[in-house]
Amino acid sequence: MALPPIFDPIVNAPRSQKLVVGIMGAIVIAAAAYFLLLAPVEAEVSQLRAQLSSLQSEIARSKAIVADLLKYRREVTELEARLNALKDRLPGEKEIPTLYRSVSDAATASGLGVSLFQPRPPVVRDYYSEIPIAVSAEAGYHQLGEFFERVAKLSRVVNVTEIKLGGLNRPRSPIRAELVLATYMYRPVGSAPAPKPR
Numbered sequence: 270m271a272l273p274p275i276f277d278p279i280v281n282a283p284r285s286q287k288l289v290v291g292i293m294g295a296i297v298i299a300a301a302a303y304f305l306l307l308a309p310v311e312a313e314v315s316q317l318r319a320q321l322s323s324l325q326s327e328i329a330r331s332k333a334i335v336a337d338l339l340k341y342r343r344e345v346t347e348l349e350a351r352l353n354a355l356k357d358r359l360p361g362e363k364e365i366p367t368l369y370r371s372v373s374d375a376a377t378a379s380g381l382g383v384s385l386f387q388p389r390p391p392v393v394r395d396y397y398s399e400i401p402i403a404v405s406a407e408a409g410y411h412q413l414g415e416f417f418e419r420v421a422k423l424s425r426v427v428n429v430t431e432i433k434l435g436g437l438n439r440p441r442s443p444i445r446a447e448l449v450l451a452t453y454m455y456r457p458v459g460s461a462p463a464p465k466p467r
Contacts, residue, residue: 364425365454369402372402375423379408379413381407381408381413382407384406388400388402388403389402396456397453397454400451401449402449404446404449405447405448406446406448407439408442420450427451427452429448429450429451430449433446
């Protein structure tokens with residue numbers, strides 16, 4: 270097959286000129302291939318590498334958040350278990366009369382001569398209501414100590430918040446004790462205040 274006449278000057282040129290034209294053609298083809306094919310792909314690769322780096326750092330942050338989330342979920346579970354255990358130690362509204370009876374029975378069993386046993390209105394706090402109980406009694410030191418011991422052994426929380434002792438000229442009951450005991454009732458946030466004692 271014969272080449273068109275346009276290629277005659279190249280075909281009839283000396284060998285050195287053909288070599289230069291061939292090298293120039295190869296350089297033009299290589300440059301065109303680089304600028305038309307490789308440069309856009311290289312730019313796309315560098316852009317994808319930047320995206321990959323960004324995604325890897327985001328994945329690392331997400332893994333750290335997930336690890337923290339699992340830790341926080343475990344903590345929430347532990348705290349809920351502790352809260353439920355503490356709620357069990359705080360009497361509910363229905364258990365308050367039974368608790369009053371238990372404290373009164375502890376006083377009687379200890380040998381205290383109780384002249385006043387009066388629940389006071391509850392003091393509302395965030396998560397609980399504090400219910401004070403005024404107790405006025407006459408007893409000996411040992412009977413008073415036994416009463417405190419019995420109150421400490423109750424299944425519900427009862428604290429002695431105030432204590433005033435006075436002496437009496439009686440051999441069996443040398444002490445007059447004015448006490449304020451406090452018990453607590455769990456109260457969810459936003460719930461109505463506890464009922465007043467009867």
